[in-house]
Amino acid sequence: MKEAQFYRITPEGKAVCELCPQACQLAEGKMGFCKARQYRDGRLFSRNYGLISGLALDPIEKKPLYHYYPGKPILSVGTIGCNLACAFCQNWHISREEAPARAVSIEELVGLAEETHREHGNIGLAYTYSEPTVWFEFLVEVMPAIRAAGLKNVLVTNAFLNPKPWEMLLQWADAANIDLKGFTDEYYQRLCRGKLSPVLDNIRTAAERIHLELTTLIIPGENDIPEMIEALSAWVARIDPEIPLHLSRYYPNERFTLPPTPLAVMERAYTIASGYLKYVYLGNMGKENTTCCPDCGKVWVEREGYRIRLLVRGNHCPGCNRKIKIPMEDSPLAERNKDTKS
Numbered sequence: 001m002k003e004a005q006f007y008r009i010t011p012e013g014k015a016v017c018e019l020c021p022q023a024c025q026l027a028e029g030k031m032g033f034c035k036a037r038q039y040r041d042g043r044l045f046s047r048n049y050g051l052i053s054g055l056a057l058d059p060i061e062k063k064p065l066y067h068y069y070p071g072k073p074i075l076s077v078g079t080i081g082c083n084l085a086c087a088f089c090q091n092w093h094i095s096r097e098e099a100p101a102r103a104v105s106i107e108e109l110v111g112l113a114e115e116t117h118r119e120h121g122n123i124g125l126a127y128t129y130s131e132p133t134v135w136f137e138f139l140v141e142v143m144p145a146i147r148a149a150g151l152k153n154v155l156v157t158n159a160f161l162n163p164k165p166w167e168m169l170l171q172w173a174d175a176a177n178i179d180l181k182g183f184t185d186e187y188y189q190r191l192c193r194g195k196l197s198p199v200l201d202n203i204r205t206a207a208e209r210i211h212l213e214l215t216t217l218i219i220p221g222e223n224d225i226p227e228m229i230e231a232l233s234a235w236v237a238r239i240d241p242e243i244p245l246h247l248s249r250y251y252p253n254e255r256f257t258l259p260p261t262p263l264a265v266m267e268r269a270y271t272i273a274s275g276y277l278k279y280v281y282l283g284n285m286g287k288e289n290t291t292c293c294p295d296c297g298k299v300w301v302e303r304e305g306y307r308i309r310l311l312v313r314g315n316h317c318p319g320c321n322r323k324i325k326i327p328m329e330d331s332p333l334a335e336r337n338k339d340t341k342s
């Protein structure tokens with residue numbers, strides 16, 4: 001437990017958490033909506049400080065990040081808790097339930113990141129699996145230590161955070177994959193119990209500061225309507241048409257039992273988004289996602305599952321000399337086996 005950084009006490013003696021837009025008002029002893037904070041003895045505490053529920057060396061493609069050191073592994077760590085409650089959540093057992101967790105120190109995590117860097121080429125630490133922003137007090141300590149070790153910090157997040165803490169995380173983040181779950185406030189409220197506008201604001205800020213990719217899980221009959229895909233893609237394109245968008249196929253789980261998104265719906269969403277954005281990928285489809293030059297069509301990266309084949313070196317397209325904005329190891333035609341799950 002660690003005292004929370006963002007909260008105030010009302011004249012009535014309640015704690016108002018100011019970390020995220022849920023703005024929970026807590027009476028003594030109560031937990032926040034995220035289950036990651038608790039008001040005790042007149043102070044608000046982070047319950048998940050230094051607690052992890054999962055740790056694995058994953059391919060960077062699994063985050064998913066396709067335009068950031070393709071083919072490299074990244075040590076991935078998750079805590080417990082989430083400040084949204086998506087009906088279709090694929091990780092609800094660690095995001096909304098009391099999952100088993102163990103304590104870890106910052107030194108231990110940084111040491112593991114360094115060890116896996118030396119032995120496997122790990123590029124850094126990804127904060128993922130559950131929602132990392134509700135691990136705020138731990139992140140603002142571990143992220144500077146990871147950077148000081150010469151490694152990268154990657155957030156895989158819903159970006160549903162207030163502006164000041166978001167700015168603080170961006171100081172230390174190098175890359176992020178942000179879930180843009182839909183494109184109406186009604187969708188965010190009804191299915192996720194959140195709001196759209198803070199997420200959009202945080203995407204805009206992140207796009208100016210760090211490497212950014214976006215993921216949208218396509219739910220049949222919910223956010224698959226062409227108008228929503230079109231509005232979402234056009235909005236992203238106005239920020240930067242080179243932001244990669246991952247359209248991920250939904251599968252049912254124990255709590256949300258709609259059948260999987262039809263393949264034709266995924267293909268339609270891909271076609272619509274590709275009308276606005278230069279790099280659109282289909283996820284959870286068992287489909288190869290090749291990265292090609294948007295100008296001349298030259299293949300830059302081939303993927304098959306988590307196996308990748310880099311077909312370029314340096315940062316200009318060998319076909320037309322277009323700039324390739326993909327940080328990568330400068331290794332020609334490198335093929336690596338990415339079956340590094342632990």
Ligand code: SF4
Nearest residue numbers: 017020023024032034
């Ligand atoms: S971080 Fe948690 S406790 Fe704080 S406002 Fe958000 S959901 Fe509520």
